Amino acid sequence: MNFYRDATWVLEDIEKEAAKERISGSMQTLVLRSCKKYKLKSNPKHIYAVLDSCWKYKPYLEKVMKKARILEDIPKKKGKPLFSRLTLLLLCHDLLLSKQKRIQMGKHPIKDYVLKFKSPLHSEMVKLKLKLKVRDLSEVVLSEDITNDLPPVRWIRINPLKCHPNGDTEPVLAELRKKFTLKVNEWSDLVPGSIYYDEYIPNLFGIHPTDKITAHELYKHGKIIIQDRASCFPAHILHPGADDIVIDACSAPGNKTTHTASYICSGPPKDNIIRIYAFEKDPERAKILQKMVKVAGCSSNIDVKVGDFTKLATPDKCKGATGFIVDPSCSGSGIFGRKFFDSLNKRKMDEKDDDNDVIPDEQEEFMAKEELQTRLAKLSSFQFQMVKHAMSFPAAKKIVYSTCSIHAEENERVVIDLLLDKAVQEWGWKVAPRTEVIPSWPRRGKVEEFGEVFRNGTAHNPRQLAEGCIRALPKEDGGIGFFAVCFERK
Numbered sequence: 001m002n003f004y005r006d007a008t009w010v011l012e013d014i015e016k017e018a019a020k021e022r023i024s025g026s027m028q029t030l031v032l033r034s035c036k037k038y039k040l041k042s043n044p045k046h047i048y049a050v051l052d053s054c055w056k057y058k059p060y061l062e063k064v065m066k067k068a069r070i071l072e073d074i075p076k077k078k079g080k081p082l083f084s085r086l087t088l089l090l091l092c093h094d095l096l097l098s099k100q101k102r103i104q105m106g107k108h109p110i111k112d113y114v115l116k117f118k119s120p121l122h123s124e125m126v127k128l129k130l131k132l133k134v135r136d137l138s139e140v141v142l143s144e145d146i147t148n149d150l151p152p153v154r155w156i157r158i159n160p161l162k163c164h165p166n167g168d169t170e171p172v173l174a175e176l177r178k179k180f181t182l183k184v185n186e187w188s189d190l191v192p193g194s195i196y197y198d199e200y201i202p203n204l205f206g207i208h209p210t211d212k213i214t215a216h217e218l219y220k221h222g223k224i225i226i227q228d229r230a231s232c233f234p235a236h237i238l239h240p241g242a243d244d245i246v247i248d249a250c251s252a253p254g255n256k257t258t259h260t261a262s263y264i265c266s267g268p269p270k271d272n273i274i275r276i277y278a279f280e281k282d283p284e285r286a287k288i289l290q291k292m293v294k295v296a297g298c299s300s301n302i303d304v305k306v307g308d309f310t311k312l313a314t315p316d317k318c319k320g321a322t323g324f325i326v327d328p329s330c331s332g333s334g335i336f337g338r339k340f341f342d343s344l345n346k347r348k349m350d351e352k353d354d355d356n357d358v359i360p361d362e363q364e365e366f367m368a369k370e371e372l373q374t375r376l377a378k379l380s381s382f383q384f385q386m387v388k389h390a391m392s393f394p395a396a397k398k399i400v401y402s403t404c405s406i407h408a409e410e411n412e413r414v415v416i417d418l419l420l421d422k423a424v425q426e427w428g429w430k431v432a433p434r435t436e437v438i439p440s441w442p443r444r445g446k447v448e449e450f451g452e453v454f455r456n457g458t459a460h461n462p463r464q465l466a467e468g469c470i471r472a473l474p475k476e477d478g479g480i481g482f483f484a485v486c487f488e489r490k
Ligand SMILES: C[S@@+](CC[C@H](N)C(=O)[O-])C[C@H]1O[C@@H](n2cnc3c(N)ncnc32)[C@H](O)[C@@H]1O
Pocket: 231, 249, 250, 251, 252, 253, 254, 255, 256, 257, 279, 280, 281, 282, 285, 307, 308, 309, 310, 327, 328, 329, 330
């Protein structure tokens, strides 16, 4: 019984957390946190395994339990039910859905109580499966898992650098149309086999996330590139032309680098003149960047530089740089795909011994609030330095700063710190107005962040600053959470 009692306490905490608007942590973190809080003796690995499964099936189990009327006759003591709803849920889970299909405890009144309902529980479970047209409930849970974890759209862009002879994308689009025969007007209407033509980014298309594209010849030959829509915003905002020299400060894996190249070259490169300096600090990631640049067909115009942008990039070494893409490391809080991390951590947990101290430390999701604040402070100071370094280049005219974070600390507040910086002011940098930053995109920066520092009527108008920024919400806006802003000087 001790195990079920411990698991009930943890499940209560999980239920409370799930009721919040934003769940702070994966299932694994929540379990570990509660186990520590209550100093539980039961093995957290075991509790996690049971609760992970029980939580997935909870809506179905609750239906079955309700139909079997198991919650209606719970014996009472001093007017209060003797058994908790969640302990009963756990027992029913083990009886109906665990591998052994049995309750793992010795003789106990609660076990006797549940077993009294064994037949109605089983028959209600059979009825539910018939209704759902599945042989096993795992079939519905698995497909829900996959759907919840997939991005709402798979975004693909046609790469004009691989469209011979002059970057005409029409033949590639014609190929795509053969595979995706139905054109839809909204990305939310996408179904397998259909295609959506994006209204914000040229040559960008949305397809259904379950549609496979990586085996397609167009993909293999770099004629189409998978890239989230929001991640295409920076190059489109920078919009460099044939006379520009661009520095991509943080390049790997290279999506924005090759997208930027498509604006500069607009078709297959015709010379070997370096037009983009692509910096990447991590040597391993730089290898991926090299590969991406090659596949995208623009290696002759891109100079990949492995090292720290703030140390290696100087106006002397990158002569005449006019535009910058600064997309530094961030918390990644706009990126979803929790199942991946959950399964990753489950694997990590499985690999460890039975200790209680398995606290993963890499992802923001797994962090306590204070830890997150400390990490955000570190990240924003690094992000500030990266943009400020770009701003110090004398020929620079335009800098696009972006993150895939939803936190104001890494977004609007970095912009504020830059605008307040004396050197930045002397260099003459301003936030570009909405008219120059994909004006039709509806979701803009957070005006309240700017309003806390700047007042209307001063050099910086909070509303105008916020309007100059772009935000994208994860999933709701068709992909990852994102932030972009453009600094310019005339
Ligand atoms: C968010 S990712 C960039 C994604 C890339 N812009 C794209 O769209 O494919 C940030 C990258 O910056 C690199 N990085 C971090 N600090 C850096 C520095 N000081 N100089 C150059 N690159 C850095 C990281 O290794 C990481 O690969």
